Amino acid sequence: MINIQKSERSMKSNFNYDDFVFGVQPTDHILLSNYKDGTWQSPSIMPYADIKMSPMSLCLHYGQTVFEGMKAFRQDNGQVIIFRPDKHFRRFNVSLERMCMPAVGQDLFIEGMKELVRLEEHWLPEEQEISLYIRPFMIATEPRLGVKVSDEYLFCIVCTPMGLYYSEPVRLKVETEFVRAAEGGVGYAKCGGNYGAAFYPAQQAKIQGYDQVIWTDAKTHEYIEEAGTMNIAIVIDNRLITPKLSTSILDGVTRSSIMQIAKDMGMIVEERKVQLQELIDEFQSDKKIEIFGVGTAAVISPVKCINILGTEYHPYTANDATMFKLKKQLDNIRKGRISDKYNWNWFI
Numbered sequence: 627m628i629n630i631q632k633s634e635r636s637m638k639s640n641f642n643y644d645d646f647v648f649g650v651q652p653t654d655h656i657l658l659s660n661y662k663d664g665t666w667q668s669p670s671i672m673p674y675a676d677i678k679m680s681p682m683s684l685c686l687h688y689g690q691t692v693f694e695g696m697k698a699f700r701q702d703n704g705q706v707i708i709f710r711p712d713k714h715f716r717r718f719n720v721s722l723e724r725m726c727m728p729a730v731g732q733d734l735f736i737e738g739m740k741e742l743v744r745l746e747e748h749w750l751p752e753e754q755e756i757s758l759y760i761r762p763f764m765i766a767t768e769p770r771l772g773v774k775v776s777d778e779y780l781f782c783i784v785c786t787p788m789g790l791y792y793s794e795p796v797r798l799k800v801e802t803e804f805v806r807a808a809e810g811g812v813g814y815a816k817c818g819g820n821y822g823a824a825f826y827p828a829q830q831a832k833i834q835g836y837d838q839v840i841w842t843d844a845k846t847h848e849y850i851e852e853a854g855t856m857n858i859a860i861v862i863d864n865r866l867i868t869p870k871l872s873t874s875i876l877d878g879v880t881r882s883s884i885m886q887i888a889k890d891m892g893m894i895v896e897e898r899k900v901q902l903q904e905l906i907d908e909f910q911s912d913k914k915i916e917i918f919g920v921g922t923a924a925v926i927s928p929v930k931c932i933n934i935l936g937t938e939y940h941p942y943t944a945n946d947a948t949m950f951k952l953k954k955q956l957d958n959i960r961k962g963r964i965s966d967k968y969n970w971n972w973f974i
C-alpha cells in the first residue's frame with residue numbers, strides 16, 4: 627500500500643519545454659521507502675523536497691549507492707508506457723546484491739514507479755518529443771563512521787523531463803592506460819563509485835579533444851569494453867558486433883533491445899570479444915564501419931572519430947547508416963507505431 631500525498635501545485639507551469647538543461651528540473655513528486663530492522667517500510671509518494679540525512683550516513687563515506695535510469699513515453703494514441711521496467715528492476719537487484727544492499731520487490735520498484743508516473747504523466751506533452759527520465763536509487767543511511775555494511779537504507783524514485791536527445795556524432799579515444807573496471811570488480815553494477823572514478827580519465831581525454839573514452843579490458847588493454855555510460859556496438863556489412871558481457875561490462879537494456887531489433891531486421895548479431903587490432907584491420911581494409919554508443923539517454927550516439935593507439939579513424943555516420951534504422955525501429959516500438967512483440971512497453 628502506497629501512502630500518497632499530492633503536491634498542491636505543479637512546478638510544470640514554470641518549466642520551459644523549449645529550452646532546458648537535462649536533469650535539473652524534478653517533477654512534482656518523489657517516492658520514498660526506508661529499510662529498517664530488516665524490512666522495507668511501506669512507501670510514500672510525497673511532494674518533491676530535499677531529503678534530510680545524517681552527515682555520518684554510511685553512503686557518504688563508503689559509497690554504498692546504486693541507481694537505475696529508464697524512460698516513460700507518451701505514445702501516439704496518448705497512452706503512457708515505461709520502457710522495459712522489468713529488465714531495469716532485475717538489473718537493480720543484481721547491482722544491489724554486489725553492493726551488499728537489500729533487494730527490492732517488484733511491488734516497490736515497478737508498482738511504486740507506475741504510481742509515481744501516473745501522477746507525473748502530465749509532464750509529457752501530447753505533441754512534443756519529450757520523455758520522462760526515471761531515476762530509482764538506493765543509498766545506505768545508517769549513521770555510523772565505522773566501515774561496515776549499512777543496516778539502514780533509503781530507496782527513492784525521482785523523475786525529470788528529457789528532450790529529444792539528439793546526440794551530435796562524438797569523438798572517442800580508446801583508453802589503454804586508465805581502467806574503469808576489472809574482471810571481478812563492480813563494473814557490471816550500476817553503483818555510484820564507477821562514475822566518480824571515471825571522471826578523471828574522461829577529463830584528460832577532453833583536454834586532448836575527445837568527448838569520451840572507450841574502455842578496454844583491465845588486464846591486456848587489447849579488447850574494447852564499453853563507453854562508461856553507454857555500451858558500444860559496431861556494424862560491419864550485415865553484422866552487429868558488441869563486446870560480450872562480463873563482470874566488467876554493464877548489461878545495458880538499450881544494448882539488448884538493439885541486438886534483438888538487429889536480429890529481427892535479418893542482421894547477424896555477434897556478442898564476443900572485440901580486439902583493437904581487428905578494428906584497425908577493418909578500418910585499413912577501407913570497409914564501411916559504423917561505431918556507436920547505445921544507452922537509455924541518447925539511445926544511439928554515433929561515433930565520427932575514434933582514436934585507437936594514437937591513430938584517428940573515421941567510422942561511417944551518414945544518414946543512411948544502419949544505426950539510424952535500428953534507432954528508428956526502437957522509437958517506433960516505444961511510440962506504439964509497430965507491434966511490441968516482446969512486451970517491452972509497460973502501460974502505467
Ligand SMILES: *Cc1c(COP(=O)(O)O)cnc(C)c1O
Binds near residue numbers: 878881
Ligand atoms: C547505464 C549504463 C549503460 C547503458 O545502459 P542502458 O540500460 O542501455 O541505459 C552502459 N554502461 C554503463 C556503465 C551504464 O551505467
